[in-house]
Amino acid sequence: MDDKGKAPGGAERSGRETFWHLLYRYLWPFQYFRDATVGDRLQQQSNYRHNRAMRFCLPRFMLRWSVVSAHWFAWGSFLDGTLSLALLVAGCFVAATLALIMVLLLGIDGGWGISPNASDGFRRSARLAGRAPVCSIHPFANSDTARP
Secondary structure (H helix, E strand, O other): OOOOOEOOOOOEOOOOOOHHHHHHHHHOHHHHOOOOOOOOHHHHHHHHHHHHHOHHHHHHHHHHHHHHHHHHHHHHHHHHHHOOOHHHHHHHHHHHHHHHHHHHHHHHHHHOOOOOOOOHHHHHHHHHHOOOOOOOOOOOOOOOOOOO
């Protein structure tokens, strides 16, 4: 955006976000994480550490998606009991199931590789004992610097 308040294409931009963009930022957690498979080893390690530092926001997103899932299950049950519209009820239950899959995916992301202190505690205890740790989930978790 330049000094005149116009977007690069020349269109005026208001200071407010659209509802859909706000909903996207509220529900989609993957915008806060980086891809740890691209770049050289130093960049991958940096991205992995960033992802571990951002893991605190995953339970909040799991709660949000659980509420979305419960919302769609409630609508599906209500519509099944009152209107008996099979296609609409099925759509509600499919949406609820997809939201539950999102909760499961976030739980796996939070528990696998970026779980709170999963390998940090092991490394810390091994360092205190004077020996190097021998196993870890992530290939860069045992080193503090990138290897060539």
